[in-house]
Amino acid sequence: MRPLRNIIQKEIWHILRDRRTLLILFGMPIAQILLFGFAITNEIKGADIAVLDRAQDIHSQAVTERLVASGYFTVQATVHSEPEIEQLFRTGQIKMGVIYPSDLGAHLESQQPVEVQFIADATDPNTATTLVNYGRAIVGDYQRELAPLAQPPRQIQTELRMLYNQELESVFLFVPGVMTIILMLVSAMMTSIALTREKELGTMEVLLVSPLRPPLIILGKVIPYVLLSMINTLLILGLSVWVFDMPIRGSFVLLFAESLLFVITALSLGILISTRTSSQQVAMMMSLMVLMLPTILLSGFIFPIESMPQPLQIISHIIPAKWFILIIKDIMLKGVGWAFIWQETLILTGMTTLFIGLSIRNFNIRLS
Amino acid sequence: MATSVIETHELTKRFGNFTAVDRITFQVQPGEIFGFLGANGAGKTTAMRMLTGLSRPTAGEGIVAGYDVYRQAEQIKRRIGYMSQRFSLYEDLTVRENIQFYAGIYGLPWRSIRSKTSELIERLQLGEVARTLVGSLPLGWKQKLAFSTAILHDPEIVFLDEPTGGVDPITRRQFWEMIYAAADRGVTIFVTTHYMDESEYCDRISMMVDGEIRALGSPHDLKTQYDQPDMNGVFLQLARHSERS
Structure with missing residues (x-):
């Protein structure tokens, strides 16, 4: 197996001597996990609001205090007219405006309907909806406290339990997604580039004229990337467990084995791409367009698959990343074992076999 | 006459309706420098790919180093060396690493790799740059290094695909001179080129036009036969009616 070791050794030299590759390989996972973990979050904390208090009584003050005390809002400005609120929206200083009517206290005490107005900046619809809902809930709570007996007798109370992620930490959603993207990127893009580079330089020809069998050449070139990807997996899992307190409720060995399977799926895609292209540029563009974009958009990582139109939902089934994200979530968050993920595993295995089969076919066509 | 080291009989390669190589028949003797000439697109590269086991012939026969090109490509590959027109060295590897890598993929034992590497570095007088990345070497040095690595495993035949471009x-x-030295040691040289003056260095040459071998012989014979002062004239006369260029 000396020739195989030779190729692996050479590939490691290539990787170690290419600073940019190294940076992509190890800098990106860390940067992405930290970015998604800290900066990008669905939760809202301390959104700036403006208050137009026409009531100026204990009730309006109490509601404002509660808004602030919830932690979701910070009073950025107290204003005296509606145009002022508009002005603050325009300059982007606030996310929401709150207007109390002058008859707030009187109506509350006489138990008449009362209107507190929330104005939100819907250029960001998700945030606007969330803010308005939070505000509405806080006002509703206050109202019920004031008149506990006034509750209609048949009101349905809803009780919420958020399973598997009780604090609704968004990092729990992002870690599986980022891990998937990184493994896809490193495994598929890097291998397709590494393989096409040999074609571009003409060294592939020399390797093919040598007694080395083509599968051995590819195996030798791919093994270093498997190792790197697995190191990356450990790095990402380590960060998510120790920095973001993400649990691994299921078996770590199973998680690792599934990651290895997904890495091999991605590698086989990378090999498939390299059999169809002969320049590094094209390989990179194809990896980005064919692999990265669908992985990010259609895997359920950012946009929920359930809310996609039917055709996109169907397409999402052929995205390997979708199945891998399901597997990671099942193992890490739900803590389930093999019995619950064997179907997803089987699908990934099937896809991998297909990709490898197609690669071999393309390779043979090219040789003949 | 010794048995030929390359022997083809009506070797043909078709891609669909296009006949890239059309029934070529020739023999190459051991230790010979055989020039394979022709314009771009004449079929030189395809012919060479069939002989090196990279491409399966459509028809005809081909024997390289005593093995059949259809069924014994693996045995052929062990006995030939190959240098492509792009020198095919790894620019981000050092001189020593390149030599060791190419020796390694031919399955030479480690001890032999080490001694051959040192010997080669000494012979090419590359001692001072042995640890330098190949990318920073002048073109001429890369070329010599590429040729030397191609014959490091002592092949019977070495195929050179336009080795002197640029x-x-x-x-x-x-x-x-390096090629002559190798030929003197008994290595058969099969070289493609489109530099006509270079063909004068070959023992025998074949001229390919439109996938066929139109002329075959020593440079002297060909010049006499076509009554031309140099090989360029021979080539122009042969290629005048080419359909592909």
């Missing part, structure tokens, strides 16, 4: 005349001359 190199200045002096370096080219030095390179041909």
